[in-house]
Amino acid sequence: MSRSSRPDFPAPHLITTTADLAAFCRRLHGERFVTIDTEFMRERTYWPELCIVQVAGTHEVAIIDAEAEGIDLAPLGALLADPAVLKVVHAGRQDIEIFVLKFGAVPTPLFDTQIAAMVAGFGDQVGYEALVAALGDGQIDKSHRFSDWSVRPLSPAQIAYAAADVTHLRTVYERLAARLAREGREAWVAEEMAALVDPAAYRADPETAWERLRPRSGNRRFLAMLRALAAWREREAQRINIPRPRLLKDETLMEIAASAPETAEALARAxxxxxxxxxxxTGQSLLEVIAATRALPESALPEPPRVREGPRPSPGLVALLKVLLAARSEEHRVAPRLLASSEEIERLAAEDAPDIPALHGWRREVFGEAALALKAGRVALGAAGKRITLVPIAL
Incomplete structure (x- = not known):
């Protein structure tokens, strides 16, 4: 089976009018699930520019030209909001962001095959190509991966490429869902999907933009300046619709926050x-923000990032917990990063009962309980052939 075709699917239908889109979506409202993908451009803009949306039902697939003159995407928005139709995506965070911006809501209900594949033991952030090869009986041709999807007309090869992203995904979803059901992991996946459907995750808040820069400073005046400058950059980049780095790079923003220039001449030295x-x-607007921030009272300055208090974790215990993580991951065939991050392992080693995901829900069942038992000396790690096992210790 090739990357660009499935024998049980007709040729993809290119939709360029609202009437065609409405008719297509009406048919899909009766489906149990649909598979969805998008192609967009973002290299030159802050906001993603939606170019096409690919949607496949049981027996048809359409390429929706989001840039077609006069097209209204409202019928697609209604389909995405239909609670009776499951929307299946792969690594869909950016696609969901676009739909939130376009329609004001996260598609619901939602299933992301990349997240589900991590739960099913296909490794960290498994790619679509790998899943198609493993579950979809197909091969991936990435020759159009870097196409300029804003150029019209779309070529037949582009249309075929785009369609395959959702036709093969149907097979991937069905086989992945069946595997998860057999192994009793559907609840695990549902728990992971909860974070994906939070609308707040897709809305950039200018006031928290500075946190992405991870400043390593306890100087509250500097942190206040960085907070204000990052918020200014976010709003300005949104207003003129250009990527943040094209306005000011991160390192430039940090330098300006440290020097707090008062004049255009001083600003130009950055x-x-x-x-x-x-x-x-633009420079004048930035200088006004700097002046206003410089005048803030001490009480309005942000607190420095909290440094973890208490004793440092034992390197030996951290190493043991990482071995346990690898062993439990291998035993249950689930991606290690999904069970616990390095930071969680360190907190688990240093604190008696840290409030971390590894000690909640299905993660506690798979890894957390064993980790607590290892810390308490109730079990030890041993080797049985080529595998690491837990060995009970008589107390």
Whole structure:
């Protein structure tokens, strides 16, 4: 089976009018599930520019031209909101972000095959190509992966490529869902999907943009300046619709926050800031933010990031817990990163009962309980042939 075709599917239908889209979506409202993908451009803009949406039902697949003149995507929005139709995506966070921006809501109900594959033991962030090869009996041709999807007309090869992203996904979903059902892991996947359907995860908050820069400083005045500058950059990049780095790179933002220039001349001395930028309207707007932040009272300054208190974890215990993590991951065929992160392992080693995901839900059942038992000396790690096992210790 090739990347661009499935023998049980007709040729993809290119939709360029609202009437065709409405008719297609009406038919799909009767489906048990549909598979969805998008192609978009973001290299030159802050907001993703939606170019096409690929949707497949049981017996038909359509390529929706989101840039077609006069097309209204409202019928697609209604399909995405239909609670009776499961929406299946692969690594769909960016696709979901686009739908939230376009329609104001996360598609519901939702199933992400990449997340489900991690639960099913296919490794960390398994790619679509690997899943198609393992579950969909297909091969992936990535020759159109970097197409400019904003150029019209779309070529037949582009349309075939785009369609295959959702036709093969149907087989992947069905076989993956069956495997999860056999192994009793459907509840595990549902728990993971909960984070994916939170609308707040897809809305950028300018006031928290500075946290992404992970400043390593206890200087509250500097942190206040960085917070204000990052928020200004976020809003300005949104307003003129350009990527953040094209406005100011992260390192430039940090330098300006540290030097807090008072004049255009001083601002222009920052690395990556041109004289024209500093002396223009954008530079003036930035200087006004700097001046206002400089005048903030001490009580309005942010607290520095909290440094973890208490004793440092034992390196030996951390190493043991990582061995246990690898063993439980192998035994249950689930991606290690899904069970516990390195930070969680360190907290587990240092604290008696940390509030971490590894000690809640299905993760506690698979890994957390064994980790607590290992810490308490109730079990030890041993080797049985080529595998690591838990050995009970008589107390």
């Amino acid at each position: 690395r990556g800031v041109s004289k024209g930028f500093a002396e223009g309207k």
